[in-house]
Amino acid sequence: MFSKILIANRGEIAVRIIRACRDLGISPVAVYSEADAASVHVGLCDEAVCIGPAPSLESYLSIPAILAAAQSTNSEAIHPGYGFLAENAAFARAVTEAGLKFIGPGAEAMEIMGSKTSARRAAVEAQVPIVPGTVEPLNSLAEAKTFAEQFGYPVMLKASAGGGGKGMRQVGSLAELQSGFESAQSEAASAFGDSAVYLEKVIARPRHIEIQVFADSQGNVVHLGERECSIQRRHQKVIEECPSPINDERLRETMGAAAVKLARTVNYVGAGTVEFLVADETRNFYFLEMNTRLQVEHPVTELVTGIDLVREQITVAAGARLSFDQEEVRWSGHAVECRVYAEDPENNFFPSPGKISYLQVPFGPGIRNDSGVELNSEVSIHYDPLISKLAAWGRSREEAIDRLRRALDEYQVGGIRTTLPFFREIVRDEEFKSAKLDTGFIDRFNQRRETTRAARGGEEQQCDDMAIIAGALHYFRLRKEASARQPAPGDAANRWKMHGRRSLLANHHLSAKGRKG
Ligand code: MV4
Numbered sequence: 001m002f003s004k005i006l007i008a009n010r011g012e013i014a015v016r017i018i019r020a021c022r023d024l025g026i027s028p029v030a031v032y033s034e035a036d037a038a039s040v041h042v043g044l045c046d047e048a049v050c051i052g053p054a055p056s057l058e059s060y061l062s063i064p065a066i067l068a069a070a071q072s073t074n075s076e077a078i079h080p081g082y083g084f085l086a087e088n089a090a091f092a093r094a095v096t097e098a099g100l101k102f103i104g105p106g107a108e109a110m111e112i113m114g115s116k117t118s119a120r121r122a123a124v125e126a127q128v129p130i131v132p133g134t135v136e137p138l139n140s141l142a143e144a145k146t147f148a149e150q151f152g153y154p155v156m157l158k159a160s161a162g163g164g165g166k167g168m169r170q171v172g173s174l175a176e177l178q179s180g181f182e183s184a185q186s187e188a189a190s191a192f193g194d195s196a197v198y199l200e201k202v203i204a205r206p207r208h209i210e211i212q213v214f215a216d217s218q219g220n221v222v223h224l225g226e227r228e229c230s231i232q233r234r235h236q237k238v239i240e241e242c243p244s245p246i247n248d249e250r251l252r253e254t255m256g257a258a259a260v261k262l263a264r265t266v267n268y269v270g271a272g273t274v275e276f277l278v279a280d281e282t283r284n285f286y287f288l289e290m291n292t293r294l295q296v297e298h299p300v301t302e303l304v305t306g307i308d309l310v311r312e313q314i315t316v317a318a319g320a321r322l323s324f325d326q327e328e329v330r331w332s333g334h335a336v337e338c339r340v341y342a343e344d345p346e347n348n349f350f351p352s353p354g355k356i357s358y359l360q361v362p363f364g365p366g367i368r369n370d371s372g373v374e375l376n377s378e379v380s381i382h383y384d385p386l387i388s389k390l391a392a393w394g395r396s397r398e399e400a401i402d403r404l405r406r407a408l409d410e411y412q413v414g415g416i417r418t419t420l421p422f423f424r425e426i427v428r429d430e431e432f433k434s435a436k437l438d439t440g441f442i443d444r445f446n447q448r449r450e451t452t453r454a455a456r457g458g459e460e461q462q463c464d465d466m467a468i469i470a471g472a473l474h475y476f477r478l479r480k481e482a483s484a485r486q487p488a489p490g491d492a493a494n495r496w497k498m499h500g501r502r503s504l505l506a507n508h509h510l511s512a513k514g515r516k517g
Contacts, residue, residue, distance in 0.1 A: 009081030011372035014041035020310035033059035077101035086293040103317040109266040123287040126265040131286040133200035151201040159188035160196035165235030206277035211259035223256035240297035245435035303335035303393040334397040342385035345422035358414025362407035
């Protein structure tokens with residue numbers, strides 16, 4: 001086993017990896033940019049190396065700086081987390097060539113999956129169904145026209161070097177094809193430095209369901225079931241759950257077997273995720289892409305299977321056999337995760353950097369909060385503003401959502417705006433509760449929200465929001481001071497609403513800036 005691992009990341013995922021290192025008796029080494037010197041992940045490590053100024057390109061994306069940090073600290077392995085260099089094959093290769101272990105798959109598997117067209121060819125080889133379309137980039141507009149007619153409109157043009165929906169264009173008819181083709185190419189060129197695009201048939205109202213796979217270096221490959229990730233906003237996942245409310249055991253087994261087959265085909269090692277689109281009515285599934293990293297939403301799989309994915313990544317990278325067989329994987333209960341961002345849901349999810357001046361973190365039965373911040377942390381404009389992932393487990397989906405709702409109400413963040421109020425509304429939404437979760441969910445939810453607000457009148461809503469937040473702050477401060485006294489009856493939300501109304505009536509001291517999350 002390794003005695004020292006360098007973590008080439010920051011924030012909540014660095015903290016998550018540090019915890020797995022500690023469980024295994026491994027000393028974690030942090031890297032940080034000048035903007036992150038005081039951050040949580042640095043404080044939790046035994047050693048920390050400054051790798052450059054705040055901009056990612058000069059710090060968390062600098063391969064030479066990270067390799068130098070690993071060498072100067074005598075680290076034996078590097079965990080890349082997600083984002084930054086996690087899916088950079090050149091980085092994986094450089095780590096290996098420097099005599100260190102890269103905690104992840106081999107560079108070859110990363111390269112195959114990095115190109116969406118070669119990933120589709122690998123899926124064909126593995127006999128995994130792909131979305132109907134081309135497996136090579138389009139060479140010309142004429143070729144685009146031929147294939148669009150072959151597969152039938154509407155079609156989707158996607159960047160070969162892309163993924164996650166960037167550089168994607170839907171084309172409804174021949175009349176739109178030329179402009180769609182040209183704009184997809186130029187967006188691909190500027191986003192990925194590669195203008196190549198390919199074509200897929202459009203799957204109407206799909207669900208996004210992905211399979212967690214795991215492989216060791218001795219040829220054992222298993223799957224850990226699916227995650228439902230259909231609730232997305234601008235191709236960013238918002239809420240994820242395990243299991244998928246539409247997946248039964250048969251579909252899980254079929255999709256799981258397909259994902260395992262694909263992983264085998266590319267000699268995959270470590271944790272990976274195979275994404276599928278699932279058609280609404282037919283439940284046919286189609287390979288979309290494979291992510292060759294630990295994913296943001298891995299906690300929901302951990303909560304339901306009880307398997308520690310990061311621990312397993314580390315032991316497998318050290319050459320150990322997987323600690324479980326496929327038959328030992330059991331799925332118990334249901335987990336739902338919210339990505340809590342420092343963004344303003346009342347202002348088009350605009351980033352809300354700044355200092356966290358108040359923090360009340362939820363705990364209690366079934367709650368897990370993977371966080372990278374603490375009181376007085378600065379949320380920087382330089383990085384992804386994810387502040388924590390709040391997940392709830394319950395024996396049923398209903399119980400998980402009940403606990404998530406309670407935890408969201410308990411969770412208080414002051415000084416910055418967060419997406420917490422948005423989630424508090426989602427967990428109370430009837431469509432969400434009844435699991436009508438196709439890819440149009442967020443648009444429909446936002447429409448319902450606006451309709452409700454218009455009906456209630458904006459001013460009343462604002463007063464209500466202010467009252468709730470003022471009340472929450474007041475209530476939790478009072479509660480701390482008066483912990484010896486018996487709490488009043490009634491649910492917490494109602495009590496702090498009452499506090500809020502009282503304090504609002506008494507004085508209008510709350511500034512707009514202070515009312516958040
Ligand atoms: C699609 C699609 C329909 N047909 N591909 C791919 C990346 C993901 N972020 C969005 N992607 C889609 N690819 C074909 N051929 C619809 C989407 C899509 C989507 C998929 C899953 C969950 C939410 C989505 C929201 C918009 C579009």
